[in-house]
Amino acid sequence: MIAKSYSIKEVDGVQYADSGEGSWGIPVLLLHGMMGDIGNWDSVFEPVSKAGFRVLCPILPVYTLPIRKANLEGIVEFIVDFTNSLGIKKAIIAGNSLGGHVAAIYAIQHPERVAGLLLSGASGIYEVEMSTSIMRRKDRDYLRPRVAKTFFDPIHCTEELLDDVIEIINNRDKAFRLIRFARSVENSPVVNDLHRITAPTVLIWGENDEITPPDVATTFHAGIADSELHWLAECGHVPMLEQPEAFCTIMVQFLQRIAERKVTA
Numbered sequence: 001m002i003a004k005s006y007s008i009k010e011v012d013g014v015q016y017a018d019s020g021e022g023s024w025g026i027p028v029l030l031l032h033g034m035m036g037d038i039g040n041w042d043s044v045f046e047p048v049s050k051a052g053f054r055v056l057c058p059i060l061p062v063y064t065l066p067i068r069k070a071n072l073e074g075i076v077e078f079i080v081d082f083t084n085s086l087g088i089k090k091a092i093i094a095g096n097s098l099g100g101h102v103a104a105i106y107a108i109q110h111p112e113r114v115a116g117l118l119l120s121g122a123s124g125i126y127e128v129e130m131s132t133s134i135m136r137r138k139d140r141d142y143l144r145p146r147v148a149k150t151f152f153d154p155i156h157c158t159e160e161l162l163d164d165v166i167e168i169i170n171n172r173d174k175a176f177r178l179i180r181f182a183r184s185v186e187n188s189p190v191v192n193d194l195h196r197i198t199a200p201t202v203l204i205w206g207e208n209d210e211i212t213p214p215d216v217a218t219t220f221h222a223g224i225a226d227s228e229l230h231w232l233a234e235c236g237h238v239p240m241l242e243q244p245e246a247f248c249t250i251m252v253q254f255l256q257r258i259a260e261r262k263v264t265a
Contacts, residue, residue, distance in 0.1 A: 194223025
């Protein structure tokens with residue numbers, strides 16, 4: 001169990017994790033996946049804040065946006081409003097899965113607000129397993145192998161995680177919004193706009209990702225001019241959970257290079 005090294009705060013009704021307030025570095029904004037939460041990034045807060053960066057992770061309103069805004073554009077608008085509320089004009093954006101897709105769209109639409117971009121297991125090219133596929137059956141035996149596909153090591157597919165998934169898909173409002181978001185992910189490819197991402201970008205990808213397979217990472221890498229790609233062995237769709245030490249080492253080194261660019265610019 002990783003000790004939490006952040007505090008939970010609220011601004012304009014939005015709850016978010018905050019670590020390293022007052023740090024000199026560029027703020028780092030973490031975006032979790034469709035069925036994820038702040039806890040997905042627990043391993044990141046301490047090493048990144050110790051490196052001199054303020055780290056922020058809002059709870060994305062996947063289950064609370066009005067139905068008509070339950071899509072990727074609705075989340076992008078949310079990020080604009082959230083950063084404006086905190087007076088943040090420019091940040092390094094890090095996203096996993098759906099959060100990575102949102103981060104890529106945000107970098108395409110608002111390049112002036114993005115100092116750097118980190119994508120890990122990001123959707124936006126294609127996904128093998130969409131969230132709509134787990135809505136058909138609600139028994140644990142059916143769900144367990146599908147949830148386990150998220151990880152290289154199935155030990156991460158805990159009974160507690162299965163409980164959370166079952167709770168979500170048994171909640172009609174949550175399940176309906178998830179289906180809306182899954183369709184939005186399918187209908188919002190970014191491959192033709194990757195050349196518009198001008199921020200320095202790092203891709204940290206699990207070699208064994210079955211949700212957004214390795215060729216998704218290579219497509220992002222080929223399309224983003226100023227990008228670097230790092231592979232993590234024995235790792236699936238959520239590298240900061242499965243390989244936290246290696247993930248954070250690459251992330252901190254990337255952030256430090258961005259900070260050096262800013263100093264020498």
